[in-house]
Amino acid sequence: MVDSSDLAGQQRRRPSGAPTIYDIAERAGVNPSTVSRALNQPGRLNAATEARIRAVAAALNFHANPMARALPTGRTHTLALVVADITNPVVFGIIRGAERAAAEAGYTLVIAESQESGEVEAATIERVAQSVDGLVLATTRMADVDITRIAARKPVVLINRATDGVPHVAPSVEPGVDALVEHLVSLGHRHIAFLPGPTASWTSARRQDALVSACQRRAVRVGVLEASTPTIAGGEAALPAITDSTATAVVGFNDLMAMGVVQAARAAGIHVPAQLSVAGFDDIFGSALMVPGLTTVRADLAQAGERAVMTVLRNIGVSHEAGGEEELVTSLVVRQSTGPAPV
Amino acid sequence: MVDSSDLAGQQRRRPSGAPTIYDIAERAGVNPSTVSRALNQPGRLNAATEARIRAVAAALNFHANPMARALPTGRTHTLALVVADITNPVVFGIIRGAERAAAEAGYTLVIAESQESGEVEAATIERVAQSVDGLVLATTRMADVDITRIAARKPVVLINRATDGVPHVAPSVEPGVDALVEHLVSLGHRHIAFLPGPTASWTSARRQDALVSACQRRAVRVGVLEASTPTIAGGEAALPAITDSTATAVVGFNDLMAMGVVQAARAAGIHVPAQLSVAGFDDIFGSALMVPGLTTVRADLAQAGERAVMTVLRNIGVSHEAGGEEELVTSLVVRQSTGPAPV
DNA sequence: CTGAAAGCGCTTACAG
DNA sequence: CTGAAAGCGCTTACAG
Numbered sequence: 001m002v003d004s005s006d007l008a009g010q011q012r013r014r015p016s017g018a019p020t021i022y023d024i025a026e027r028a029g030v031n032p033s034t035v036s037r038a039l040n041q042p043g044r045l046n047a048a049t050e051a052r053i054r055a056v057a058a059a060l061n062f063h064a065n066p067m068a069r070a071l072p073t074g075r076t077h078t079l080a081l082v083v084a085d086i087t088n089p090v091v092f093g094i095i096r097g098a099e100r101a102a103a104e105a106g107y108t109l110v111i112a113e114s115q116e117s118g119e120v121e122a123a124t125i126e127r128v129a130q131s132v133d134g135l136v137l138a139t140t141r142m143a144d145v146d147i148t149r150i151a152a153r154k155p156v157v158l159i160n161r162a163t164d165g166v167p168h169v170a171p172s173v174e175p176g177v178d179a180l181v182e183h184l185v186s187l188g189h190r191h192i193a194f195l196p197g198p199t200a201s202w203t204s205a206r207r208q209d210a211l212v213s214a215c216q217r218r219a220v221r222v223g224v225l226e227a228s229t230p231t232i233a234g235g236e237a238a239l240p241a242i243t244d245s246t247a248t249a250v251v252g253f254n255d256l257m258a259m260g261v262v263q264a265a266r267a268a269g270i271h272v273p274a275q276l277s278v279a280g281f282d283d284i285f286g287s288a289l290m291v292p293g294l295t296t297v298r299a300d301l302a303q304a305g306e307r308a309v310m311t312v313l314r315n316i317g318v319s320h321e322a323g324g325e326e327e328l329v330t331s332l333v334v335r336q337s338t339g340p341a342p343v
Numbered sequence: 344m345v346d347s348s349d350l351a352g353q354q355r356r357r358p359s360g361a362p363t364i365y366d367i368a369e370r371a372g373v374n375p376s377t378v379s380r381a382l383n384q385p386g387r388l389n390a391a392t393e394a395r396i397r398a399v400a401a402a403l404n405f406h407a408n409p410m411a412r413a414l415p416t417g418r419t420h421t422l423a424l425v426v427a428d429i430t431n432p433v434v435f436g437i438i439r440g441a442e443r444a445a446a447e448a449g450y451t452l453v454i455a456e457s458q459e460s461g462e463v464e465a466a467t468i469e470r471v472a473q474s475v476d477g478l479v480l481a482t483t484r485m486a487d488v489d490i491t492r493i494a495a496r497k498p499v500v501l502i503n504r505a506t507d508g509v510p511h512v513a514p515s516v517e518p519g520v521d522a523l524v525e526h527l528v529s530l531g532h533r534h535i536a537f538l539p540g541p542t543a544s545w546t547s548a549r550r551q552d553a554l555v556s557a558c559q560r561r562a563v564r565v566g567v568l569e570a571s572t573p574t575i576a577g578g579e580a581a582l583p584a585i586t587d588s589t590a591t592a593v594v595g596f597n598d599l600m601a602m603g604v605v606q607a608a609r610a611a612g613i614h615v616p617a618q619l620s621v622a623g624f625d626d627i628f629g630s631a632l633m634v635p636g637l638t639t640v641r642a643d644l645a646q647a648g649e650r651a652v653m654t655v656l657r658n659i660g661v662s663h664e665a666g667g668e669e670e671l672v673t674s675l676v677v678r679q680s681t682g683p684a685p686v
Numbered sequence: 687c688t689g690a691a692a693g694c695g696c697t698t699a700c701a702g
Numbered sequence: 703c704t705g706a707a708a709g710c711g712c713t714t715a716c717a718g
Contacts, residue, residue: 017496018473020695031705036697046703066474067419068695070410071710086438089628092430099429099456108471111454113442128451130361131409153360259632285432289602291634363711374689379713389687411711414694 019060028056039064078108079312080132081305082125084139086113089284090254093301094138094159100302101309105318107133109309114141122146129154134312136305137161141200155315157308161202167315169307169328170206176297176330177210180251180279181218183295183334188341189249189277191221195238195261197230197253204230204253207281211251223247228257235260239268248277248341255280255287255296262290262337273339283333293335304328362403371399382407421451422655423475424648425468427482429456432627433597436644437481437502443645444652448661450476452652457484465489472497477655479648480504484543498658500651504545510658512650512671513549519640519673520553523594523622524561526638526677531684532592532620534564538581538604540573540596547573547596550624554594566590571600578603582611591620591684598623598630598639605633605680616682626676636678647671 021035028035030053038045038053045053056062070076081098083091095111102109112128114121121142129135134155137147144163150156151166158168184192194211197204208224215222225241228234235257242250242261252258258280265272272278272292280287283298307328364378371378373396381388381396388396399405413419424441426434438454445452455471457464464485472478477498480490487506493499494509501511527535537554540547551567558565568584571577578600585593585604595601601623608615615621615635623630626641650671 022695032695033697033706034704037704040697044703049703063470063473065414065695067410067413068710069697071408071414071695071712072697074710076410086442087435087628095429095454108453108455108474110451111438112451127406130406131451285430286629286632289629289633365711375711376690376713377688380688383713387687392687408711411694412713414696414711415713417694 018065019062020065021062023060024053024056024062027060028053076131076133077106078110078132079309080110080112080125080128080135081309082112082114082121082128082135082137082140084114084121084141086111088139089256089286090282090301091139092285094305094308097302097305097307098136098309099305101306101313105309105313107309107313107318122150125150134316136308136312138305138308155312157311157315159304159308167311169304169311170203171299171301171304171328171330173206173210173297173330174214176281176299176332177207178214179332180295180297181211181214181220183332184249184277184279184338185218185220187249187277187339188343189220190341191223191245191247191249193223193225193242193245193247193250195225195235195242195250195252195257196227197234197257199227201230201253207253225250230254230257232256232260232263235262236264239264239270242276243268243270249338250276250278252278252280255282255284255294258294258296258337259286259290262292262294272337275342277338277341279338287333288335292337295335295338296333297330298333299328299330361408362405363408364405366403367396367399367405370403371396419474419476420449421453421475422652423453423455423468423471423478424652425455425457425464425471425478425480425483427457427464427484429454431482432599432629433625433644434481435628437648437651440645440648440650441479441652442648444649444656448652448656450652450656450661465493468493477659479651479655481648481651498655500654500658502647502651510654512647512654513546514642514644514647514671514673516549516553516640516673517557519624519642519675520550521557522675523638523640524554524557524563526675527592527620527622527681528561528563530592530620530682531686532563533684534566534588534590534592536566536568536585536588536590536593538568538578538585538593538595538600539570540577540600542570544573544596550596568593573597573600575599575603575606578605579607582607582613585619586611586613592681593619593621595621595623598625598627598637601637601639601680602629602633605635605637615680618685620681620684622681630676631678635680638678638681639676640673641676642673643671 021032024035025032035053038050079102099109112124114124136157138159147163156166158166160170162168192215194208196208212222223245228238230253235252258278261278262272270276279295281297283296287294287296364375367378368375378396381393422445442452455467457467479500481502490506499509501509503513505511535558537551539551555565566588571581573596578595601621604621605615613619622638624640626639630637630639
């Protein structure tokens, strides 16, 4: 069942069983320290020596033990991506991009889910922080002070959130929101409502601000409804408030809420978009699938994840890439959930 | 920018900065080895000594350095979950359950994505394998030999796949498939088609077998279409083949393919379910959202992920839980994509 | 019950 | 250019 049988007889030597730099040193006739140099500092050794050592290492299929390497250097070559909820479709893209950027730099990405409240999240992070070189915090619910505290110990980059002194990457909402409002106005809408997510949400606040100012710029009436849970259920629950307002179009904080509005509207016999236009944010999987397809403001989250990892890497001192300076933007995806305002 | 400034003067002592067992030993007036015992083997020491040490450790907010601990023990307290494609909605549930079970045992879960072909996957695993205590392989495309080879080095558990000598967890398809066929037959369908996923897919083969035998048991005609990509596009591409057959109901290898069939049917003016009933597998996010809602056979994937991790843990020798022996099953979710067979 | 020592597999000043 | 030594922070036989 367990592998304690095969080498059981001999005094527990070499727990791992994998070849070490000592094996290579022996076969290559050099000191272990020389092996270490050959493998980590190309060009620092006599070319012939280095080549010989590399050949032996390759023959033995040697891979340096990451733990052993981490002890003296303090570098684990591991990054943490912390998300509140893995099932939130928004994090998919982030994971994708972060994974890609990390792998490219030879880093391993640990994805930690913090489920609960900000406190539990802080504890989770505390646990994982000690074994990584840096962290990317996405969809975090932590308080600013907690973020600042952990950022003082390890390089941290935030996604879609800002805290003083901590670098962050957040696609700018303005372009997409502006296009959305323009789209609605051209359809004849003169009163738009915003359905906010959690009041503590940095992202919700930014989206709301962008929407309000885009409407004001066009002298279109804009109302802000009562905040709700950023889920399908949260959107469903908001329908009465929406119909109570006289808005002809409602913009949900995210696609999930917008989906909830659409579903509740259907159940209530309100036709979307004939009687009510609905739009959301994020363009998650499912937004294109539902009927009517959801009009939404999307961002390249994979790129955000990638960018965030590259930034941590740079702050760690593993700066390969020079680029990454173009601004990340949002754009509008028009589908069938928005249409001409009812007359 | 980097933290090389603060302690720059003194010869680089304590790269980490975090308290060590030596700090605790000093403050508690004991030997470091005693600290180690107090913290790892409760009850082995004089109660007063242990209490004193624990108090100091708590006061210093001490957390053992995982790397340092891993070196002598060979235990990293980390598990890897390897998936081919993170954006595949099916893996969501698996991640969820695996994460939960790992966290509960104090283990960290590393999620590795292997994107490409089986070869790249094998390389990815090779890299990550050395720093984990065990692996869970889900949605893997690796060849049996590769699986066997890695399983020889570390405890491995497969999800939805079987290989000789390697433990696996796979919800049994029969109950759900049987209910699906019963459902279709009761709607008057007498000719059902199965749209397979990749020919190499273990899961697709099992689903096909279950469907075929459930149909034969009821003396209902069943046809197997040509295999296709397990994506929405793959389902769309299969529409001609479906209409060419005289089947009145088609069962896709997974929900994505079924969604593709539904969309292509709509585009072709074929009404679902009036003219064609469509069903899938997995009940992914989006299946309930699309119109018509997708009838599908679902399994508790979170439970599968949880079970898989518990099994690795047991094989590692961290067996807490005794349970986990009830069989995992599938069940039918009826929505609007299936209806009476056209007359 | 606890101390002293050796060792896990690396890296990196320090010599030569 | 390369060797010998010390050390990263733990664990664990071995003594006493």
